[in-house]
Amino acid sequence: MRALRIDEVEISDDGDCFVIAEIGHNHGGSLDSAREHFKAAADAGADAVKLQKRDNRSLFTREMFNKPYENENSYGSTYGEHREALELGRSEYEELKAYAAELGVVFFSTAFDLPSADFLAELDLPAYKIASADLVNTPLLCHVAQAGKPTILSTGGATLDDVRRGYDTFAEINPQVALLQCTAGYPAEWDQLDLRVITTYRDLFPEAVVGLSGHDSGIAMAVASYVLGGRIVEKHFTLNRALKGTDHRFSLEPTGMRKMVRDLRRTRIALGDGTKTMYPTEIDPIVKMAKKLVAARDLPAGHRLEASDVAMKSPGDGLPPYELDRVVGRTLRHPVQADGALTFELLDELAPQAEAHVVAGRGTDG
Numbered sequence: 001m002r003a004l005r006i007d008e009v010e011i012s013d014d015g016d017c018f019v020i021a022e023i024g025h026n027h028g029g030s031l032d033s034a035r036e037h038f039k040a041a042a043d044a045g046a047d048a049v050k051l052q053k054r055d056n057r058s059l060f061t062r063e064m065f066n067k068p069y070e071n072e073n074s075y076g077s078t079y080g081e082h083r084e085a086l087e088l089g090r091s092e093y094e095e096l097k098a099y100a101a102e103l104g105v106v107f108f109s110t111a112f113d114l115p116s117a118d119f120l121a122e123l124d125l126p127a128y129k130i131a132s133a134d135l136v137n138t139p140l141l142c143h144v145a146q147a148g149k150p151t152i153l154s155t156g157g158a159t160l161d162d163v164r165r166g167y168d169t170f171a172e173i174n175p176q177v178a179l180l181q182c183t184a185g186y187p188a189e190w191d192q193l194d195l196r197v198i199t200t201y202r203d204l205f206p207e208a209v210v211g212l213s214g215h216d217s218g219i220a221m222a223v224a225s226y227v228l229g230g231r232i233v234e235k236h237f238t239l240n241r242a243l244k245g246t247d248h249r250f251s252l253e254p255t256g257m258r259k260m261v262r263d264l265r266r267t268r269i270a271l272g273d274g275t276k277t278m279y280p281t282e283i284d285p286i287v288k289m290a291k292k293l294v295a296a297r298d299l300p301a302g303h304r305l306e307a308s309d310v311a312m313k314s315p316g317d318g319l320p321p322y323e324l325d326r327v328v329g330r331t332l333r334h335p336v337q338a339d340g341a342l343t344f345e346l347l348d349e350l351a352p353q354a355e356a357h358v359v360a361g362r363g364t365d366g
Contacts, residue, residue, distance in 0.1 A: 004178050004209040006150050007106045007126040009047055011178070011209050017226050017264040018211070020152075021046040021237035021257060024110075024247055025086040029075065033239075034088065035099055038107070040254045041237055045261035048106035050129060050234070051096075055115035056083045073246050093123055114143055121147045129234075132156030132184050132213075135166040145173035152232065153177060154213045156184030160200075167205060178232055179205060181225070182213035187250035193221060198228040217250045219260035223267050235260065290316025293327055295336040304331045310342065319343060 003012040011018045021041035027034035034051070041049045056065065057080075065080030075085035088096070093109075100107035110129040111117035117140065120128065128144050132154040135141075144151055151170065155163050163179065170177045181197040183189075193216060201210045211232025212225035222233045236251035252260065291312040299309060307328050312321050318341040319327065330347040 002207055002209050004150050004176060006048070006108075009106060011231050013229070013231065015231065016268050017222070017230070018048065018232045019046045019222075019257075019261055019264065020048045020050050020232065020234040021252075022050050022213075022234050023237050024050075024052045026236070026238045026243070026245060026247055026251060027051075027086075027088070028243070028245065029086045029088070031088065031092045031095065034092070034096055036239060037237065038096065038099055038103060038105065040239055041257060042100075042103040042105040044254050044257035045265075046105060046237070046257060048108065049100060049237075050107075051088065051093075051109040052112065052131075053109045053116040053120060054083060054087065054112040055119070056080055056087065058115055059113045073244055075244075090119070090123075093119075097123060097125065111140070111144060114140060117144050117147070121149075125149075127151060130154065130166075132158065132182050136162055138165070138169045141166060141169045142173060145170045145177075148174060148176075150176040150178070152180060152211075152234075154180045154182040154234075156182035156213070156215075160204075163201070164204070167208065171208075175207065178209040178211065180211045180213040180232060180234060181230070183215060186215055186246070187217050188215040190216065195221065195224055195228055198225055198230045202229045215250055219252065219256055219263065222260050223263050226264055226267050227271070233260075233264065287315050287317055289314060291321055292316050292318030293321065293324060293342045294318070295338055295340045295342060297338045299332055299336045301332055301335045305329065305342075305347075311339075313339065317341075 001012060003010060009018060023037045027037055038049050060080060065078065067079045068077065069079040069082045070077060074082050076082040097107055106126060108125045108127040108129065109120055110131050111120055112131060126149065128149050128151040130141065130144065130151060130153045135153060135155055135158050153166055153170065167177065167179060179201050181194065181201065183192045183194065185192060198210050198212065209231050211230040212222065213234040214221055225233060236247050237257055238248045238251035238253060241248045241251060241253060291314055294311050294313050296309050296311040305328055310324060310327060327342055332346055333348060334346055336346065
C-alpha cells in the first residue's frame with residue numbers, strides 16, 4: 001500500500017487528505033505575521049504549514065538580483081532587495097518550529113537552492129518540499145534526497161518525462177517521495193488544472209502518494225482530487241487576500257481553508273468502502289415512498305386475480321411490486337376492499353403449471 005509518513009502523520013489511500021497551508025512569503029517578512037498565519041491555519045484544520053526558503057545572493061544572477069522592482073507589491077527597490085525583505089532567518093525559523101509544535105501542526109518549507117536545503121536540514125524539519133521549477137534540478141533533488149526526509153515534489157510546467165526523471169532521481173536515493181499535480185499559473189485557469197493527471201500519476205508511480213498543489217482560487221477542486229485518489233492538497237493561505245504581495249489574491253483565507261478541510265474530511269467518510277449497505281435511517285423514508293400491491297377495487301372471495309385487479313400504491317409496507325407475477329392468476333380466499341393490501345395468505349396456492357410459467361418469465365406479454 002502506498003503511504004508516506006510526515007512527522008506523526010501517516011498519509012495513505014485509506015486515510016484523510018493531508019492538507020498543507022502554503023504560507024510561502026505571505027507573512028511579508030514579519031515573524032508576528034507568520035505566527036498569526038500558523039495559528040489561523042491550525043485553527044482552520046490544516047495538517048501542515050509551509051514556508052519558502054531562498055538563499056537569494058546565491059540563487060539569483062547579479063543582473064536579476066539588481067533588477068529594478070518597483071511596483072505595488074514590492075518590498076524593495078530591486079528584486080533582490082524585495083526577496084531579502086521577505087526572508088526569515090534562523091532565529092525566526094527556530095521560534096516558528098517551536099510554535100508549530102505547540103499548535104500541533106506540522107511545519108516544513110520549500111528549499112529553492114542547496115544552501116537553503118542545508119539550512120532546513122540543520123533545523124531538522126520533518127519534510128521538504130521541492131517547487132515545480134526545480135523538478136528538473138537533479139543536483140538539488142539528489143542533495144535533498146540524501147537528507148533522508150520525506151519530500152513532496154510539485155510538477156507544474158513539467159512534461160511527463162520531467163516527472164519521471166525527477167521522481168526516479170529522488171526515489172533511487174530516498175523512496176519517501178510524493179508527487180503533486182500542479183499547474184503553474186497564478187491563478188491557474190479551470191480548464192488547465194488537469195486533475196485526471198492524479199490518476200495518471202497513481203498508475204505510473206504505484207508506490208507514491210499523489211496529490212494536488214492547487215493554484216485555483218476555490219475549494220471544490222480539492223475534493224475532486226481526493227475522489228481521484230489524491231491524498232495531499234496544498235493551497236496557498238493568507239489572512240487577507242487584500243494584503244500586499246502577489247500570492248494573496250489566489251490564496252485561501254481562514255474561512256475558505258476551514259470549509260475545504262471540512263469538505264475533505266466529509267468526503268473520505270462519504271466515499272465508504274464500496275459495500276452497498278441499507279441503513280436503518282433509510283427504512284422509514286423508503287417505506288413512505290415505496291409501493292405495495294393492493295386491490296384496485298372491491299374484490300369478492302373466489303375471484304381470480306388479473307393484472308387490472310391489482311394496483312401499486314404507497315406506503316410500501318406490504319408485498320413489493322416485484323411480486324406481481326406471483327399474485328396475478330391466483331384466487332382470493334377472502335374478500336378484499338379497494339386499497340386493501342394483498343398478501344400471500346389471502347391467496348390460494350398457485351397451480352404447478354402456472355408456477356412454472358411464472359418462473360420462466362412473466363408470461364407471453366413479458
